[in-house]
Amino acid sequence: MTRSSPTDEDFAALVHACWPRLYRTAYLILGNAAEAEDLVQTALARTFANWHRVRSLDAAPAYARTTMMNVAASWFRKKGWRNERPTATLPETVVEGEDLTDRHLLREALAVLPPRQRAMVVLRYYEDLSVAEVANTLGITTGGVKSQTSAALRRLRAVLGDDLLPEKSQS
Amino acid sequence: MNDRIHDLLVREADGLDIPAPPTSAILGAYKTARRRRRIATGLGAVAAATVLGFVANFAAGAVMSDSASDQFAGTGGARGEEVAYAQIAGYLDTEGRFHEIDVPAAGPTGVSSLSYSSEGVVATHENEDAFAAYSLVAPDGSVGEAAIDPVTDGAGSASAPDEPYLVVVRLIQGKVTVVVHDLAADREVARVAVADSAYPGEKYHQFQVSYAAGRAYVRELGGDTGTNGPWYVVDWRSGEVRQAPELADAISVEGGRAVLAPGGDETAPREIVDLASGESVLDIPRQSAPVEVRLAPDGRHALVMTWLDGGTEVEMHELATGERHRLPELSSPAWSEGSDIAFQIDRDGTLVACDLSGQCDRTKIDLPNASSIAVELPGTMGYEF
Structure with a gap:
């Protein structure tokens, strides 16, 4: 996959590839299934929205994980999880x-x-x-x-x- | 030696029931984000960007079926319906009158932000693909194309309300470069190389920039790397460039003043310092909720917004006297042209304008497409998503 214009099918395939690992990590961090699902969902959507920064399909899972942790850190601050x-x-x-x-x-x-x-x-x-x-x-x-x-x-x-x-x- | 805790975590993770991924919802959220960024670009990337006018997005109510969007519930945006957006951009003049400005899209995008200059309002067009272009809206409402080539690899820009210059920061031959345009003469008047890029491997570059009293305050943003480059102060007339360690904790600069946030935590204490004297002009103690400070274009006042669970609390601070006023009618205001009114447009199309004494007026204004719906947030902050 190149950095330009992946299709919805490309993204869907990436979702399925990344989802289990990211979900497990999110669940361990948050301890709540619904919040974990929401976190991974947000991270993946944000990853796609920033696709111009993702250099390859191979790099996408790591990018998504970093994005997920950034989102989680933001949640920790905003949702009073200090x-x-x-x-x-x-x-x-x-x-x-x-x-x-x-x-x-x-x-x-x-x-x-x-x-x-x-x-x-x-x-x-x-x-x-x-x-x-x-x-x-x-x-x-x-x-x-x-x-x-x-x-x-x-x-x-x-x-x-x-x-x-x-x-x-x-x- | 870490095997035990690793094993415990793996066992816990492997035993989880993994739900099916909500693929369509994720794609719907992604598309929603893209659409928002077409409208409010740059603001999200530059959290403390200077956006002094008002750019709001009105859903035009064209409801389409989109199951992905229906499912998504993560951003607090237009949920449950897919909408087409009509963009409204405008500003308050020195007499408190709202001027909607009608600027044609430049390249692939409409207006993403506004800033004030002595020659009129500068409309910036940016999108998530690092496109940036500029238009100048004269006081009579006429729109001119600024003689600035569109940028396609990322740029930041700023102007000052009392000067005729637009400062654009972009990467030129690997160097972060300040390019100064005289809006009155409609020509470039200076080009100053600042430093090597802090992120040379990136295809697109993001910059935070402020301009006041002949000096540009510039730093390169690291995007999603979680880091940012150092601040530089650039005197474009003399060509002097210096790194500014005193701004290491600065999250925004405006009107010759900087907002410092040591530690970077959104609830951390904030301090506003005067850049000329180095003196502190306002201390904001640690809060129980995230805080954002929006300095006025002239740097004399600041809006302190605290994002409480029950809603946003807004206080206007006069920095010279320490006087402050609660503004309960505002939640996400922009500054007027004269830096003396904080305003926003509510969901029903009501202009709420509060002066420096804390007195607020509400006026229903006539805006196209605004009769039946909703305004998303005014554009002084990027969308969280």
């Missing part, structure tokens, strides 16, 4: 030795993090971005990424327990 989001129930600390078969535990653990820290954890450890890439994506310093990620992991460990998220997981 602090932790309330949850209906407090997550319980895992009993030592318990097998983590319930994915909801991680979901609830992520929910106690402030949005930006949650985004850092997801980008760093799910998307496998480098510290520099996370910093660039979120528009903050590498030092900020390191300190906030460290703080996020401490909070996760406090909820999940050191056995499930041992100290060496920090980096």
